[in-house]
Amino acid sequence: MTTNDPQGGAIQPRRTTVAIATFFLVVIILMVIALFNAPTMGGPRVMASATTYLEEVRRTALPFLGAVALLATILGLVAARTVYREWPNPRRRHNLIMGYLFLSPYLVITLTFTVGVVLFALYISFNNYDIFTPPEWTGFDNYARAFRGFSNPAExxxxxxxxxxxxxxxxxxxxxxxxxxxxxxxxxxxxxxxxxxxxxxxxxxxxxxxxxxxxxxxxxxxxxxxxxxxxxxxxxxxxxxxxxxxxxxxxxxxxxxxxxxxxxx
Structure with a gap:
């Protein structure tokens, strides 16, 4: 699965292989981040071990993980397409690799503590969720209640x-x-x-x-x-x-x- 670089003579992986690897890498990273931001009941019992945490995620956060998986798939396809397009050009390939290597610490932190939290907040906004009980899907009820103050001064x-x-x-x-x-x-x-x-x-x-x-x-x-x-x-x-x-x-x-x-x- 390698080919000669026509400009430098170096052996490079085929761009299809690299694009596929990029897709799975993006999806895996985003899903791991989603696991850390999954809406669970929390508490020491859940965090006692990885097994109990994953079991709690499976029980309460599968819809959230499904939504993130869809988003991760889209982003993975975009990343794979970019790699596939840029890989044959040695200069662009080098810039692409080095650029994302330098950006990776920032991207991981931002995805974990900013984007992940925003997605978590967006998901639970459609649920009745208080940390201590599993999320209960309520649709747009929370949004309707938020704007109910127009007709009810008490809210x-x-x-x-x-x-x-x-x-x-x-x-x-x-x-x-x-x-x-x-x-x-x-x-x-x-x-x-x-x-x-x-x-x-x-x-x-x-x-x-x-x-x-x-x-x-x-x-x-x-x-x-x-x-x-x-x-x-x-x-x-x-x-x-x-x-x-x-x-x-x-x-x-x-x-x-x-x-x-x-x-x-």
């Missing part, structure tokens, strides 16, 4: 979330982008202590996300520093301040900020 949690995200996108994103550009321009100008300010502004980028999260929580908890400082400041003028649950109020952070000024969004 408006999802619509309230969309409302908060919309206002966040309209206010925070443009403001944050404009301030970032302004600071970047200022820090590129000839000012004193420029290196110091650059270091201060860039420090959060290299700080542990866990530390940043803890600091954020310390500030915005109902008993956090923001409520504490506002209460102390207003106390100087004899005014009372009722602590706000910045992170837990469903009205959203922006509404909580503008509401004291009589603005409702």
């Amino acid at each position: 408006k949690d999802f619509l309230q979330s969309l409302h908060n995200v919309l206002w966040y996108s309209l206010i925070v994103v443009p403001t944050q982008t404009a301030l970032a550009i302004l600071l970047a321009v200022l820090l590129n100008a000839r000012i004193q202590f420029k290196q110091f300010f650059r270091t201060i502004f860039y420090a959060p980028s290299v700080t542990s996300s866990v530390v940043i999260t803890l600091i954020f929580m310390w500030f915005y908890l109902k008993t956090g520093y923001i409520n504490f400082f506002i209460a102390k400041f207003l106390g100087v003028f004899g005014l009372q301040w009722e602590n706000i649950n910045w992170l837990g109020d469903p009205r959203g952070l922006i509404q909580l900020i503008v509401e004291p000024f009589g603005v409702r969004i």
Whole structure:
């Protein structure tokens, strides 16, 4: 199953063999990733051994694996066709192999922890699933219930979330982008202590996300520093301040900020 390379004389596997191997490699990798993201009942009992986990997957996640198998087959065919087309050209073959070798760590991580999780979320959105019981297919019932808030105010949690995200996108994103550009321009100008300010502004980028999260929580908890400082400041003028649950109020952070000024969004 080999042939001579007309340009280099090296012995190369036939492109049909390589294309078939590529197809199976893609399918196997995607199915292994799907196994790690399969919706199971979870718990120590299931994770005790590979046998118990696979048995749980077989019992509860076969539809999910079937959907992933279909997707893996399509992607495998696309990959095999690409290899089959590019393999006869030595330069393109080299670029193809080296490119995917360098990309492979990123692709595996992304497929496992991003694409796999998205597919898992998409699958369980059509099921009644709470981790502790097997998924029960409900079709579009979850989506219908999410939008039921249009007719039933008691079930408006999802619509309230969309409302908060919309206002966040309209206010925070443009403001944050404009301030970032302004600071970047200022820090590129000839000012004193420029290196110091650059270091201060860039420090959060290299700080542990866990530390940043803890600091954020310390500030915005109902008993956090923001409520504490506002209460102390207003106390100087004899005014009372009722602590706000910045992170837990469903009205959203922006509404909580503008509401004291009589603005409702």
